Amino acid sequence: MSTPDVVTPLDGEKAPASPRADLVTAAVLFALGIAIMAQAWSMPRFVEQSGTGLTAPGIVPGFYGAMIALLAGVLGLRAVRRGGWAVHAPRRAANGDGRQLLTAAVLGVVYAGVLVGRVPFWLASALFVFAFTTVFEWDQGPERRVRRVVEAALVGLGTGLAVTLVFEKLFLLRLP
């Protein structure tokens, strides 16, 4: 019985993105590359100061923009060759994974973008950990739900206080 070959990351893409996704990504990146080049071109050249214009701030980012646009073009062409233009991938319905992801992202933005800086850090962190844990453990069923919520509150409070104590008092760092 022959043994299976070792599959390593060196052997190439293991789970490639769909050609359609690659095509859309290529279009976005191509636009980004062109926008970077346009911005770089509009930057001052400082020819009088340097004498040659070789220290112009736009040279390096302009080069990067050109490379991003060029490579995005190659990615796009490859995606078209792989059927990205013709194949219409079925639109995926919102599944559990997507909902969890969105919930985590929204909670994170509310915590880091809204609460932090406006509410004392220990309180903001305690509220965030409590809300996050409660929301994600809610689907585990009504059994012992009260206990889980109480535990979440304790974990939140513990995190808020511990992080504040360790970072602010022990390591003398400023917290938001």
Place this chain on the structure above:
Amino acid sequence: MTNPFDMLLGGFAHVLGGGAVWHALWAVLIGIVIGALPGLTATMGVALLTTLTFGMGANVAMLVLVCVYVGAIYGGSRSAILLNIPGTPASAASTLDGFPLARQGLAGRAMGISTAGSWLGTLFGTLILALFAPSFGEFALQFGSYEMFWVAMFGIIIAGSLSGGDPLKGYIAGFIGLFVATIGQETNHAYARFAFGNGDLAGGLGLLPVLVGVFGVAEVLSAMRGPAVKAVSSKIDSVIPRIRDITMYWRTILRSGALGTFIGAMPGLGEDIAAWTSYAAAKRASAEREKFGKGSVEGLMAAETGESACVPGAIIPVLTLAVPGSAPAAVLMAAMMIHGLNPGPMLAITSPEFIYQIVAMLVIADMVKLFYGLVLVKPLLWILLIPRARLMPVVFVLCTVGAFAITSRLFDIWVMLGAGVVGFILRELRFPMAPLVLGIVLGDLLDKNLLRGLVLSGGDLSPFFTRPISMGLCVLTLLAAAWSIPGVTALFRRRAVA
């Protein structure tokens, strides 16, 4: 005191003062826990712990971060063996034989093999670092702007080519990273690039907030999206490594150690590539190939030795060229800069003793790792069972602290969030993260040296291609790029088979 042996002793004496053992004990432990928990990586661990080290002296800070790095790479094998889920990407190869061993009721033996391989690997890599880094550092003194430009370019290209997945996406990720590094005031004319009149953007995007975002926030999002980790129920036999497992596979250990260190020293490749390459090489050379993938002691030993030897290997280019060999080494390098240490060619002149201090730190970390490998089994099992719904928000809080602490700007928290979302999307689209990080870290080096080189040559591009070292680096870069072209690789493989 110029004798290398005296400097090594001096390094140990310097590092061991000031409660080093205590710091090593807690830092390696944190590293192992971070590495063992699926979803938390060595890069994230080093980035988060960098925050904690702001108030410490540079020496203690480096010891702590080296210990976290060493511990995290080792810790990843715990969940690889017990849960079949690599705690860090570096431990993916360990799942192939570690988990089958655990299923055969040999989880303790597998962890013993992992401990022995990891310990010997780091020791081997550290020996190579001690022997070659000082002389390579002196050689690197010959590098001027032209050569440093190619070193940075080589790093991006080789990371893009070999860091896993699609080379084309690797290159794009690398150039996106380089572009991110250009945001903010440049050095020649203090012109704020891509700031759009915003004062915060004019100050540039902080390296740490971006890294914490890409590796912390993006990983929290990924972890919450994926399926939950199943609880482990395994009886653990003795975890003490068997001498026979070491003596029987000494060739594999030496080969994997050498491969791991070499791959570590290549810019941007990192521990996962080291582990996979060592595993593949061991399988090719093994007399018992049929056991690979079904619980091979040799396979697990090779993967563990390779990934752990990569850690000192990845620090070699940090110390000698200011170019990181892996993503965690990139964060370590950023931390060195934050603490006022200037890694790179000048280190051989300004503080040659620092290389030997790093050697001492690696040896101490390795010894503490061995200690925990023997005693820390049951508590780690308990930690592995923490539900992600309780762990991930705590990690997110730590990310926020990490992003904010360095400059106390709320803007950095927004940078972290933005980098996290972009990092997550790029990851979902199968863009590798190592070239992105390398681009962000090397952006400043490449930018300055390209412009400085052009100014020195009066706009003449030829020195970039005609100076001997420059020419060699240019050829290497082109070869690395050619390697990713499918036709070239296929041709090379056909010839190798023939």
